[in-house]
Amino acid sequence: MLNKIDRTSIVQKYKEGLVSYEKLGLNLTQVLELLLIESEIPFLSINYRIKKSDSFIGKIEKKLYVDPFQEIEDICGIRIICYYQSDIDKITNLIKKELLVLEDQNKGEQLDFDKFGYRSRHFIVKIPQEWAQTPNYRNLENLKSELQVRTVLMHAWAEIEHKLAYKSETQIPKEFRRKLSRISAKLEESDEQFEEIKSQIENNKNQLVKAANESKKFDIDAEFNLDNLQAFLDYSFPNRKKNLNETSELFNEMIINKISLKDLITGYNKSFTYLSEIEDEDAKVYGQPGEPLWVQVGAARTILELTNDNYFNNRPEYWETNILSSIRDKIKIKKT
Numbered sequence: 001m002l003n004k005i006d007r008t009s010i011v012q013k014y015k016e017g018l019v020s021y022e023k024l025g026l027n028l029t030q031v032l033e034l035l036l037i038e039s040e041i042p043f044l045s046i047n048y049r050i051k052k053s054d055s056f057i058g059k060i061e062k063k064l065y066v067d068p069f070q071e072i073e074d075i076c077g078i079r080i081i082c083y084y085q086s087d088i089d090k091i092t093n094l095i096k097k098e099l100l101v102l103e104d105q106n107k108g109e110q111l112d113f114d115k116f117g118y119r120s121r122h123f124i125v126k127i128p129q130e131w132a133q134t135p136n137y138r139n140l141e142n143l144k145s146e147l148q149v150r151t152v153l154m155h156a157w158a159e160i161e162h163k164l165a166y167k168s169e170t171q172i173p174k175e176f177r178r179k180l181s182r183i184s185a186k187l188e189e190s191d192e193q194f195e196e197i198k199s200q201i202e203n204n205k206n207q208l209v210k211a212a213n214e215s216k217k218f219d220i221d222a223e224f225n226l227d228n229l230q231a232f233l234d235y236s237f238p239n240r241k242k243n244l245n246e247t248s249e250l251f252n253e254m255i256i257n258k259i260s261l262k263d264l265i266t267g268y269n270k271s272f273t274y275l276s277e278i279e280d281e282d283a284k285v286y287g288q289p290g291e292p293l294w295v296q297v298g299a300a301r302t303i304l305e306l307t308n309d310n311y312f313n314n315r316p317e318y319w320e321t322n323i324l325s326s327i328r329d330k331i332k333i334k335k336t
Helices: 004-037 053-063 084-098 129-132 151-165 174-215 225-238 246-255 261-285 296-307 309-315 322-330
Strands: 044-051 076-082 100-106 123-124 145-152
Touching: 004 044, 004 053, 004 076, 004 084, 004 145, 076 084, 076 129, 076 151, 084 100, 084 145, 084 174, 100 151, 145 225, 151 174, 174 225, 225 246, 225 261, 246 261, 246 296, 261 296, 261 322, 296 309, 296 322
Parallel strands: 076 145
Antiparallel strands: 044 076, 100 123, 123 145
């Protein structure tokens, strides 16, 4: 046990270092968020916490640490919650590429198949030496952080498990062990099934795009759903930026305006030769001549403005430009 002098001294040193750990947690959280967005890895949240002094002292006493500021590696803890198991691997690669990884543990590999518990990926990291030259990370190069990466379902289990306050399987009453073990197994199975569904969705979209590329036309009779709409955009505008949230907004707009996927495909076939002309005019207005201006959904909306009266009339007035009206006349679509 720490004596009174030791405790006072360690707590004082701990409090003096809190500003640095807060700075580290905040900056690492922000940079990880930017890296995930740049890498197009979806995530639910990234949060950090700094260990409280009572918890810090308790860990020293429990583990009998003699050099606690080096031996305790989770004073700053950061948790990344993602959606799919495959995203954990992507995030792992990103962490290893961008940070100095001192330790990497896959908690799932440490559990027997019939053991109660759940898994996540844990890292002990430091910032790269070159980061310490920038103001945000100055004097933080020797501080360690613990990173945890888990899926939403892993997080749900861990939070509930924490609320139940069982620290080990032996603490659990026998009548509850089997039930909790089954719940854990179901959550793990659900995680795997979500991953399978995600993979199947991607495969179906890729097959649609592949078939369209081979036949030089998109299946006009394809069911109108979000995945097939995205597949059409991927086929028609492969070099433009895509965003599933924006595609979802377009899908809802089409539903409201009673526009089918067949209508969009037909409209594309009628108007795609005019799109570059309209985009060039828009680029002049926005000061980007010669550069791609639209994302996938922007190009699709322009098609609907050109070929669907109902959609065109429901758009804000600033979209009713002379060039749109002129080209609508060219493709014999009259504004109502």
